[in-house]
Amino acid sequence: MEPPNNPNVQYFQNLIDGLITSRFKTENYNYNIRCSICWDDYIKGEPVTNMRCGHNFHMTCLSKWLSRKHTCPKCCKTLYPE
Numbered sequence: 297m298e299p300p301n302n303p304n305v306q307y308f309q310n311l312i313d314g315l316i317t318s319r320f321k322t323e324n325y326n327y328n329i330r331c332s333i334c335w336d337d338y339i340k341g342e343p344v345t346n347m348r349c350g351h352n353f354h355m356t357c358l359s360k361w362l363s364r365k366h367t368c369p370k371c372c373k374t375l376y377p378e
């Protein structure tokens with residue numbers, strides 16, 4: 297038997313898994329045009345993840361960020377539900 301997972305890790309993983317990721321479309325006006333973590337423009341078809349605050353980032357950039365911090369890189373809003 298493996299030791300149980302740290303409940304906090306599982307909790308955050310569930311929150312991260314609940315974020316909506318979609319492929320960037322140039323005609324999608326709800327999205328920023330670039331990622332505020334790496335400052336690269338989004339390219340059509342790239343996976344982009346939306347935070348609950350409405351900000352969005354490359355899925356890969358955001359998952360690296362969220363492994364260290366549990367806040368939005370742009371507005372610092374926490375991932376925790378209100």
Ligand SMILES: [Zn+2]
Nearest residue numbers: 331334354357
């Ligand atoms: Zn990025």
Ligand SMILES: [Zn+2]
Nearest residue numbers: 349351368371
């Ligand atoms: Zn934000």
